[in-house]
Amino acid sequence: MADEATGTGAGTGAGTGAGTGTAGSARVDAWIWSVRLTKTRSVAATACRAGHVKVNGERAKPAQVVRAGDEVRLFHAGRERIVVVKRPVTKRVGAPVAAECFVDNSPPAPTRIEAEVVGVRDRGTGRPTKRDRREIESLRGRVR
16 A cells, blocks of 8 residues: 555556546657557657657657647658647547547648659669759649
């Protein structure tokens, strides 16, 4: 019982609300991972350190606290996710519960055609010639 009182040891805190965000705040890296925006917590922490996570418009460090109502912007997997925190959680939750923890204000994901990379050159072919550059620009839809 002493372990439960001090919060140390192997106790899970089941039934006490531990890790469900009852305190009203959570670390931003843990929250991003908990609501399944990233696959692992280390990926979330790395994104924070690289400047790909903003909380209320400010760059966030991994240990920054998020509360209900905060806007979190995450650039991950080639797109920007804009979410508003409804409920801070610190433990990873199932997908249906995770969907209830935030409001997704992200722009729609790009279609396969938009996301497709065009104009990729083979490695070692050197600088593109003027003709190559014009062909690449025409593939991208840029007109001079």
